[in-house]
Amino acid sequence: MAELVPQDQFDKLPERYRRRAREIARRVSEIDALTKSCEPGDIGAVVLRMFRQFRDQPGIVHAEMAEAFREACCDLPGWSISEACNDFLAGRVENHTGQFMPTCAEFARRARAIMTPFLSERAALRTEASKLIERATDDHKRHLIEMERQDPAVRKRVAALAEAVTAGAARRQGLPHLGLNEAEQQRIDALKRPRQDVSKLEQTKIVKGRS
Known part of the structure; x- marks a missing residue:
């Protein structure tokens, strides 16, 4: 736990954040156990399984191949x-024909790709743990602000400030963009000529052809 969240910070966390910190620590411990390095015998066993099914790479020396696999997969x-x-034996690896023994680099790359989801999850959990104290602080600030907003005295003070800001401001006019009063607008409207809608249907070729 102390590795993820220092004890002095953990003691300051609310209970729900402490509970989350414990969950993170438990899951990180599980992933650490999953990613523990194998024994040398485990590497030899899988190499032997593939050796029985695949053909040798041209010019391969078995002793050197075994040592290369141990170095590539020791962690x-x-x-x-x-x-x-x-995956190699079942033909689930792309760009592998299923005939020749995979190289140590190809094999190690496949094994590391299988581990990627667990390593990504552990990294995300460590990041979340490092930000628990920050999240708890932000939640506390939001709670204080919300409590202050509910205070009648604060609400009254905010209303008074809003009224003071808008006091003396010019009232919105009916025609603010034109700068015209109502009488002038009525005079202009009276001068407008209504548009006569003249149908052009009689001028079309179809109607002319019928006449």
């Missing part, structure tokens, strides 16, 4: 290299 968990082996 990977046993379950991920086992799953990578299953």
Whole structure:
């Protein structure tokens, strides 16, 4: 827990954030256990499984190949290299013909890709844990602001400020953009000639052709 959230910060958190911190710590511990490095024998077992099914790469030296696989996969968990082996044997790896033994780089890349969702989840959880104290502080501030807004004295003071700001302001006119009063607008409207809608249907070729 202290690795994710320092104890002094954890003690300041509200209970619901403490509960979330415990959940994060528990899940991170599970992922850490999943990503624990395998034993050398685990690597040898999966290499032997593939060796029995695939053809050798041209010019391969078995001792050097085994050492290369151990170096490439020594930091990977046993379950991920086992799953990578299953993928190669089942033909689920793109750009692999299923004939020749995969190189150590191809195999390690596949095993690491299998681990990616767990590593991404752990990174996201660590980021969330680092921001718990910030989230708790923001929630506390929002709560104080909301409580202050509900205070009748504060509401009255805000209303008085709003009235003071708008006091003395010019009232909105009926025609603010034209700058005309109502009498002038009526005089202009009286001078407007109504538009006569003249149908042009009689001028079309179809109607002329009938006449």
